[in-house]
Amino acid sequence: MHLQPSGRPVAEILEDVRQGERISAGDAHTLLEAGDLLELGLAAHQVRDRLNDPAVATYNIDRNINYTNVCVYKCRFCAFYRQPGDPEGYVLPFEEIGRKIEETLALNGTGILLQGGVHPDLPLSFYEDLLGYIRENYPAVHLHAFSPPEVRFVAKKERMSFFEVIARLKKAGLQSIPGGGAELLSDGVRKEVLAYTKVSADEWIEVMRQAHANGLRTSATMMYGMGEPLTARIEHLQRVRELQDETGGFTAFISWTFQHDHTDMEDVPETYAHEYLKTLAVSRLFLDNIQHLQTSWVTQGKKIGQLGLMFGADDMGSIMIEENVVSAAGTSYRMSQDEMEHLIAAAGLSPRQRTNLYERLVTREETLELAERYRCALTPQNQDLASPLPIVG
Numbered sequence: 001m002h003l004q005p006s007g008r009p010v011a012e013i014l015e016d017v018r019q020g021e022r023i024s025a026g027d028a029h030t031l032l033e034a035g036d037l038l039e040l041g042l043a044a045h046q047v048r049d050r051l052n053d054p055a056v057a058t059y060n061i062d063r064n065i066n067y068t069n070v071c072v073y074k075c076r077f078c079a080f081y082r083q084p085g086d087p088e089g090y091v092l093p094f095e096e097i098g099r100k101i102e103e104t105l106a107l108n109g110t111g112i113l114l115q116g117g118v119h120p121d122l123p124l125s126f127y128e129d130l131l132g133y134i135r136e137n138y139p140a141v142h143l144h145a146f147s148p149p150e151v152r153f154v155a156k157k158e159r160m161s162f163f164e165v166i167a168r169l170k171k172a173g174l175q176s177i178p179g180g181g182a183e184l185l186s187d188g189v190r191k192e193v194l195a196y197t198k199v200s201a202d203e204w205i206e207v208m209r210q211a212h213a214n215g216l217r218t219s220a221t222m223m224y225g226m227g228e229p230l231t232a233r234i235e236h237l238q239r240v241r242e243l244q245d246e247t248g249g250f251t252a253f254i255s256w257t258f259q260h261d262h263t264d265m266e267d268v269p270e271t272y273a274h275e276y277l278k279t280l281a282v283s284r285l286f287l288d289n290i291q292h293l294q295t296s297w298v299t300q301g302k303k304i305g306q307l308g309l310m311f312g313a314d315d316m317g318s319i320m321i322e323e324n325v326v327s328a329a330g331t332s333y334r335m336s337q338d339e340m341e342h343l344i345a346a347a348g349l350s351p352r353q354r355t356n357l358y359e360r361l362v363t364r365e366e367t368l369e370l371a372e373r374y375r376c377a378l379t380p381q382n383q384d385l386a387s388p389l390p391i392v393g
Contacts, residue, residue: 003231044281044312052314057349059316061109071117073198076264102377108367111142111356128172135173147180148207162210179221186232212249222255225271252292284312
């Protein structure tokens with residue numbers, strides 16, 4: 001895997017992109033290192049428009065439910081986890097998870113993202129029972145759950161293959177798998193930040209390969225800005241592109257910057273918007289086989305998130321009814337559906353709500369029945385996220 005700069009002129013690389021030609025990992029390194037931000041953004045926007053409707057930007061409404069914060073691993077970049085036995089550790093009762101789902105439906109949501117720490121005492125049957133509870137009580141909700149570190153740990157605990165664990169979870173109701181735990185798919189960096197034992201780069205890729213073999217779609221993610229060399233980011237992008245060439249199972253790519261407050265890496269310099277937008281643009285230029293790129297307003301703020309729609313992203317992600325991991329590291333933004341649509345419209349695009357797997361668009365009329373049924377589930381802290389229910393008839 002050649003990860004060093006290719007040595008080709010930036011203008012020549014961008015011309016290849018405009019002609020629809022694939023660029024190399026070395027080309028991507030050159031762009032990150034020497035490319036002009038605005039030139040990269042323009043080229044990335046052209047690719048974005050070639051792969052997606054130029055007039056539309058999408059978003060979804062789901063909720064990050066962390067069913068536990070207990071984790072056997074001690075990733076240096078994480079401020080969310082609690083060690084086993086910590087008095088602040090928790091495992092949410094199924095009924096509490098149900099209440100959170102009902103509030104999501106009240107806010108026109110269509111799915112949940114369900115993931116947690118890697119709890120040492122939870123068997124595969126716990127995950128099956130949880131999925132079964134949700135599927136029985138909330139059949140309309142899309143279940144996007146359990147990232148590769150969770151699958152890897154359960155497989156090791158139960159002495160099963162990744163494929164077998166995922167097959168059991170799919171039978172219980174799992175519909176897609178999030179890209180959590182990827183951070184950077186470069187084992188040198190993973191060892192430095194104590195994420196290697198959680199899941200190696202090869203293991204993360206293999207879990208995703210087996211998810212795709214089970215007929216499940218997944219997302220790919222990247223967290224960067226931990227003081228790593230640019231070659232680590234390029235290696236990550238190359239690994240993701242290679243697996244997508246093989247399976248075609250990734251629906252979207254989402255990247256964000258490391259948030260350092262309250263972590264074991266508070267001395268790492270902050271990654272600012274210029275570098276975020278540049279990395280977003282290069283990701284769009286390099287990942288020619290993944291249709292959708294999300295912008296990360298959750299870490300960069302609403303205005304940079306909006307600007308990301310001009311740097312290669314076609315999707316704003318979720319309104320984030322609940323988010324605990326990034327907020328534990330000192331960054332917390334909130335957005336209602338109305339504000340999300342306003343931001344997209346102000347960027348000159350038509351805002352459209354989508355389903356979790358991008359298979360279709362959603363109207364508020366479609367979500368009205370469940371929103372009305374569960375409006376009583378809205379908590380005081382989330383009342384400001386609710387839109388007035390439309391008058392029908």
